[in-house]
Amino acid sequence: MPTPRVRFAPSPTGYLHVGGARTALFNWLFARRVGGVFVLRIEDTDVERSSADMVEGILDGLRWLGLDWDEGPKIGGPHAPYFQSERRERYAAMADRLVAEGHAYFCYCTPEELKAKREAAPGTDVWKYDRTCCALTADAVAARERDRVPRAVRFKVPDGTMRFDDLVHGPIEFDCANIEDFVILRSDGHPTYQLSVVADDVDMAITHVVRGDDHISNTPKQILLYRALGAEVPQFAHVPLILGPDKKRLSKRHGATSVMEYARRGVLPEAMFNFLALLGWSPGGNQELLSREEIVRIFALDGISGGNAVFNPEKLEWFNQQHIARLAPDELARRIKPSLEAAGLWRDEYLGDRHAWFFAVLELLKPRAKRLDDFAAHGRFFFSDAVEYDGAAVEKHLRVPGTRAHLAALESAFADLPTFDPASTEAALRRTAETRGVKAGSLIHAVRTAVTGTSVSPGLFDVLALVGRERVRERLRRAAELSSDSGS
Numbered sequence: 001m002p003t004p005r006v007r008f009a010p011s012p013t014g015y016l017h018v019g020g021a022r023t024a025l026f027n028w029l030f031a032r033r034v035g036g037v038f039v040l041r042i043e044d045t046d047v048e049r050s051s052a053d054m055v056e057g058i059l060d061g062l063r064w065l066g067l068d069w070d071e072g073p074k075i076g077g078p079h080a081p082y083f084q085s086e087r088r089e090r091y092a093a094m095a096d097r098l099v100a101e102g103h104a105y106f107c108y109c110t111p112e113e114l115k116a117k118r119e120a121a122p123g124t125d126v127w128k129y130d131r132t133c134c135a136l137t138a139d140a141v142a143a144r145e146r147d148r149v150p151r152a153v154r155f156k157v158p159d160g161t162m163r164f165d166d167l168v169h170g171p172i173e174f175d176c177a178n179i180e181d182f183v184i185l186r187s188d189g190h191p192t193y194q195l196s197v198v199a200d201d202v203d204m205a206i207t208h209v210v211r212g213d214d215h216i217s218n219t220p221k222q223i224l225l226y227r228a229l230g231a232e233v234p235q236f237a238h239v240p241l242i243l244g245p246d247k248k249r250l251s252k253r254h255g256a257t258s259v260m261e262y263a264r265r266g267v268l269p270e271a272m273f274n275f276l277a278l279l280g281w282s283p284g285g286n287q288e289l290l291s292r293e294e295i296v297r298i299f300a301l302d303g304i305s306g307g308n309a310v311f312n313p314e315k316l317e318w319f320n321q322q323h324i325a326r327l328a329p330d331e332l333a334r335r336i337k338p339s340l341e342a343a344g345l346w347r348d349e350y351l352g353d354r355h356a357w358f359f360a361v362l363e364l365l366k367p368r369a370k371r372l373d374d375f376a377a378h379g380r381f382f383f384s385d386a387v388e389y390d391g392a393a394v395e396k397h398l399r400v401p402g403t404r405a406h407l408a409a410l411e412s413a414f415a416d417l418p419t420f421d422p423a424s425t426e427a428a429l430r431r432t433a434e435t436r437g438v439k440a441g442s443l444i445h446a447v448r449t450a451v452t453g454t455s456v457s458p459g460l461f462d463v464l465a466l467v468g469r470e471r472v473r474e475r476l477r478r479a480a481e482l483s484s485d486s487g488s
Contacts, residue, residue, distance in 0.1 A: 016061030266371030
């Protein structure tokens with residue numbers, strides 16, 4: 001058997017969106033699972049809408065997900081992708097061959113003539129090209145060629161039915177009577193999608209085409225081209241579309257669709273990889289949280305469902321939280337460094353003399369972190385001496401009669417502790433509350449607001465130990481100034 005070869009062939013008219021990323025991922029997984037080859041091909045024949053920025057955006061998305069490709073021209077380093085814009089001569093030669101062998105013909109009909117025919121057709125019928133130019137004599141064609149009359153090239157669709165076995169959907173059959181003689185080369189020399197994709201797949205020896213359901217309607221035309229060229233027809237696997245939570249096709253109205261936008265929002269590539277793999281594919285059983293290596297080991301095309309998959313942002317958030325929790329402290333530190341730098345909270349000592357403290361802080365924040373940015377947002381009080389107070393928390397927990405005196409008493413009790421750890425700080429707080437006749441819970445809320453600025457945090461006594469005795473005492477004194485004077 002030949003080595004399995006698959007390709008991902010995006011059009012650079014937009015960045016790498018979720019649907020394209022999932023298609024690329026399924027191709028990559030299949031290639032890695034069976035020891036095959038993953039080819040990257042940029043379908044940039046739509047010159048007006050394609051751009052270098054979009055190409056780079058697609059490559060950035062693939063690199064972020066870790067989807068390395070195996071083949072393409074070498075440009076002083078890793079393989080570059082193939083570009084269709086560099087293969088126009090090949091497409092023209094293939095069209096000429098199809099004409100010479102009787103599988104295609106020149107069409108001289110102008111756009112105006114075609115429009116008139118379409119408008120004159122009965123409204124209840126689906127108009128098909130009437131093969132006017134297919135009936136031209138050899139002399140008539142030669143005369144038009146001598147006069148350089150602009151012409152396209154149309155494929156001559158044979159009679160009969162066509163059937164192929166889709167690896168996801170099973171047998172699919174088309175009646176060729178419903179397929180018109182389609183254009184494969186436009187009058188300006190540019191190939192249509194049908195010709196360029198087949199020419200590339202033939203030249204690149206693609207054995208499996210894994211792509212979205214929306215391409216099923218293209219498949220019969222492409223199979224006809226493969227057969228006319230005498231080429232081996234690849235196996236097709238059309239994967240389900242991705243829908244938004246409202247069960248409509250995923251679009252910008254559902255939020256971010258570019259994978260790099262999710263990267264900017266603090267999503268881990270491991271989480272997106274895991275999440276996308278399970279959008280339309282199931283490994284069997286109930287296991288969901290999987291590493292790249294585990295997914296590669298168990299991936300199979302027959303695990304792809306024929307039903308549409310639903311993109312659930314909350315589920316992606318859950319995957320991200322779980323994968324964040326899996327990261328070792330040093331790796332997590334590397335991942336969150338950019339967001340801490342952007343917030344002005346980074347210190348080089350966090351990976352130097354204070355790494356043990358820093359790693360302990362990260363472990364404490366981990367369970368609540370759904371995105372990488374959450375460490376900066378929720379842990380600011382660890383990394384900065386300037387506490388940002390939440391107004392509602394101050395009003396509820398600090399501006400309560402007697403709070404100033406309670407905080408002052410606790411600050412004094414903390415100063416006298418032999419050790420400043422979770423157990424000793426908790427014991428001191430509860431003793432102070434009992435002595436002053438206040439509920440321990442009320443004092444805990446006041447202290448949390450004083451030290452963190454908010455009413456929500458990880459376990460308070462773990463927080464106090466990591467913030468440190470002197471900073472805690474300073475914050476208690478500062479918070480006392482925000483509290484009510486009554487009863488003090």
